[in-house]
Amino acid sequence: VTDLLLFKNIDEPDLHTLEVYERRGGYKSLRKALEMDREDVLAELDSSAIRGRGGAGFAMGKKASFLPKGGMDKYLVCNADESEPGTFKDRELMQKCPHMLIEGMIIAAYVIGATRAFIYIRGEYDFQASRLEAAVEEAREAGYVGERILGTDHDLTLWVHRGAGAYICGEETALLDSLEGKRGNPRLKPPFPANQGLYQGPTLINNVETLATVPAIVEMGGAEYAKIGSPGSTGTKLVSVSGNVTNPGNFEIELGIRSRDIIYGLAGGPPDGHEVKFWFPGGSSSPVLTKDDLDLAYDFDTMAKAGSMLGSGAIIVVDDSNSVVDVALKTAKFYRHESCGKCTPCREGTNWTVKMLQRIKSGEATPMDLDIMASVQERIIGNCLCVLGDAMAMPVGSMIVKFRDEFEAYIEEARARNDALTTDEAPPEALIQGAAA
């Protein structure tokens, strides 16, 4: 195990205050970065090869380099709308070490030349938002945020913006619309936010964990950071393990360790002697993997090769005491509720998937419904402005493929249960249509 970067001293009392954070070496990276040229800091981020921790896994240095140079109004937005089911890593980071995120944001803003920065935090995280607001206020008083930061000619305003409960606002363009005070509907891409983002200005959007890693990269140097983890997936990653495990929580791991070591080693595996049936490797949007995949290395490329994705690093473990139909229905219902309704394939497809799964549960379905359901998923993927619909279609589709036998057995069982209820007797008078009138 390498030294922890993000969770170091995480439970130290009052680490959320500026005093303790500075005593632990906080804001040293900011001073170091401000003495360097912007291009040099960007080169460090680039050579660290850190990939975005929010879900898409896009190289952070590359994304920052897409922003146009020059003196126009540029924006930095931190995506703290952590709503992906199973994900709760940013919550712990913001609650216990908010200054690490703020320091990372000031450095990132310096790199791209942004003078306005916002943290878009989900409204449900009331306690964490208050902590962040207090921390930003402390940073402002200490001169880290505001005009002429630490005597340089770099200015930055930083505000915490609370969302109001919408999963879709974690999608970057929907987040920008919501931050502009509109309904959170995704935008057509391109133009990408790097060219036209917040208020139509060039905007860099990064996840909390990505930005919180920036001080560590500046401190140790990009090349040194790239030595941690595996090639293509550098660095450490916070993983949130939940579901049927004995020790659920956040763990900081080096990317590339065996998945089994996370699920069984750190999180303790399923309780009461149960076995892992399947698991979501990167939040509820990622196609599920089975117990045969437990020995895969946990990194971006291996997960992609296995037909899934690392996503936000949220592992949800489902053990053999649960029915795959129930989990599929829960998953589909979530996306039906959170679909913003802008694109038809997602709005209707999520709704129909829920209805078909409910038919399976009530014993009204036939195995042919599974094929229809698979074709619905096929027609959602790639046909919408954002990937919310895909995020339902991929896991539900993967469950149907990998557990088709169980789906079919469930359908037969539920149908047999219904058949047992029918009799040859005539229905009671009251149930016959029009009899009451």
Next chain:
Amino acid sequence: MAIDPTRVPRFGHGSRVPGWDDAADLSKDPASVPDPATTPVPESLRARIEAHMAKYPDRRSAAIPALYEVQADYGWCTPEGVAQAACVMRLTPGYLIAVATFYDMLFTHPVGSHQVWVCTNISCSLCGADELYERFREEVGDDPAFNLRTFECLGACDIAPMASIDGDYVGPIALDEVPTVVEQIRNAQEVLPDKQLSRRKSVDPNAREQ
């Protein structure tokens, strides 16, 4: 086979969709930006909304914060409150209502003052959240002081099954703790102090050693 209409629960107007015909009077013109002369706005509400507007290059960005302020004062986004916010922000009430209806945490109808949101997403339901919600429903009954509802992933799967109670995350809540929880909410006490997320330590063994 004809579908028996009596099998499908319907609302009074014959539709299965609640409130689909609740629309405003269509013979009226949409409300315009409220006139400050005829829209009295409490001084403190005005000051707070103006402070929010000052943070952003575009004042409309303060829509959600302004609606939160309205909700803090009136309990929900009342038509009068929304008109006051619209008056301060120089927007139409319709613009703000359109924003409010999009978000789960902005209420466009009256709700109870105690917010009890039980997470019933994947991880929590694997740990028994649906039973927990049913238990809460039995215990709370039809008490109008409670806004008890299920919620999509609240981002606290490590303490599943959990609930957000007046903004505080609490969990894991056992079924037999529900009466205590409801009692504590009624008496305005801190709910299950040792199960509050704000006091939870990290479970990462490596973080503990360092």
